[in-house]
Amino acid sequence: MNMNTESKVKVINGIFGYEVCPKWLSKKYREAVDYTCQMCKKHESEVKKLQPHRTIRKNMGGLYTVLPINHPRSNVQVVCSNCHKLLHSNEFNHIFKSY
Numbered sequence: 001m002n003m004n005t006e007s008k009v010k011v012i013n014g015i016f017g018y019e020v021c022p023k024w025l026s027k028k029y030r031e032a033v034d035y036t037c038q039m040c041k042k043h044e045s046e047v048k049k050l051q052p053h054r055t056i057r058k059n060m061g062g063l064y065t066v067l068p069i070n071h072p073r074s075n076v077q078v079v080c081s082n083c084h085k086l087l088h089s090n091e092f093n094h095i096f097k098s099y
Contacts (some may be wrong), residue, residue: 007067008020010023010063010074013091017063017065017075018063018064019058019064020064021052021064022064024066025052025066026051026052029050029052029069029076029078030044030049030050030061030078032068032069032078033050033069033078035050035081037050037078037080037083038077038078038079039077039080039083039086039087039093040079040080040082040083042080047060047080047081048080048081050078050079050080051078051079051081052076052077052078052080052082053063053076053077053078053084053087054075054076055075055076055077056075061079062075063075064076
């Protein structure tokens, strides 16, 4: 069996998850928030397909968890591409402002 990147699973701090978000899990996330961006509240029909965003970044051990979105240890927000860019630009701005 050929293991692709999507099928690699990990357990970090007792939490099971994926380094790369499988399509089936991305769909579950989008369904869980009724296809609505958690930041700007726009429905997926108004924006491009919603994307999962890891609250804790991959290089810090963050995974796409199989926990429900509203679980306190869930590491995922579901956002539109514009909000996803904002989240990442704010992360980088915060990093560069600290220098």
